[in-house]
Amino acid sequence: MKEYDLISIGTGSAMNLVDTMIQRTPSLRVAVIDKDEPGGICLTRGCIPSKILLYPAEVVRTIENARTFGIDSEIKNVDFKKVMKRMRTLISTQVTVIRKGLSNSPNIDYYVEVAEFVYPHTLKVGNETLKSDMIFLCTGSKPIIPPIKGLDKLDYLTSDTIQANSITRKRCHCWRRIHSC
Numbered sequence: 001m002k003e004y005d006l007i008s009i010g011t012g013s014a015m016n017l018v019d020t021m022i023q024r025t026p027s028l029r030v031a032v033i034d035k036d037e038p039g040g041i042c043l044t045r046g047c048i049p050s051k052i053l054l055y056p057a058e059v060v061r062t063i064e065n066a067r068t069f070g071i072d073s074e075i076k077n078v079d080f081k082k083v084m085k086r087m088r089t090l091i092s093t094q095v096t097v098i099r100k101g102l103s104n105s106p107n108i109d110y111y112v113e114v115a116e117f118v119y120p121h122t123l124k125v126g127n128e129t130l131k132s133d134m135i136f137l138c139t140g141s142k143p144i145i146p147p148i149k150g151l152d153k154l155d156y157l158t159s160d161t162i163q164a165n166s167i168t169r170k171r172c173h174c175w176r177r178i179h180s181c
């Protein structure tokens with residue numbers, strides 16, 4: 001059994017708290033656990049990738065509306081694969097930075113595992129048992145599938161699966177104004 005001053009489950013908003021606490025108490029021993037890529041949903045498949053994808057769509061709309069300002073312009077093509085690749089590159093760069101920070105911190109033991117309570121203040125994390133008087137549950141949320149009749153017969157995407165899949169022409173509803181979809 002390993003004992004820590006603090007255990008944090010989740011590497012999203014949790015990291016603001018963990019960083020602040022380590023700065024205040026430099027001897028703090030912390031276990032940080034996340035089953036997925038570090039950075040939380042906001043970085044890996046929420047706020048940031050969605051805005052990186054929305055921005056090129058805004059650029060397309062701006063160009064389309066340029067005539068209003070007396071500017072003649074034409075969109076010849078939109079390389080949607082490049083749009084997706086740019087987003088994935090930006091996100092993976094940040095994920096790598098966070099992973100390095102977590103792995104190299106002298107205060108932090110970083111576990112890429114599912115955390116599960118087995119006793120009060122005690123977690124099973126992979127093959128380890130971790131204990132602390134202070135455990136932050138910064139585990140976020142997960143997509144809810146709305147009860148829409150017939151939805152279960154469709155190959156729908158959620159914010160968890162959309163990035164892992166290549167988006168086909170049929171699925172690309174929000175980008176349908178763009179020629180390459």
Ligand SMILES: Cc1cc2nc3c(=O)[nH]c(=O)nc-3n(C[C@H](O)[C@H](O)[C@H](O)COP(=O)(O)OP(=O)(O)OC[C@H]3O[C@@H](n4cnc5c(N)ncnc54)[C@H](O)[C@@H]3O)c2cc1C
Pocket residue numbers: 009010011012013014033034035036037039040041042043045046047048050113114115116138139140141159
């Ligand atoms: C598509 C999309 C767009 C969004 N856009 C915005 C926006 O523009 N502005 C905004 O404010 N918010 C936005 N959000 C919401 C935002 O992403 C969340 O509110 C935020 O990420 C929550 O942060 P968190 O730290 O609480 O949890 P999360 O960021 O969800 O992090 C929780 C982490 O805990 C890990 N975890 C969970 N359970 C366990 C376990 N048992 N063991 C180990 N690890 C575990 C998960 O793997 C995850 O990495 C968006 C969300 C989505 C899906």
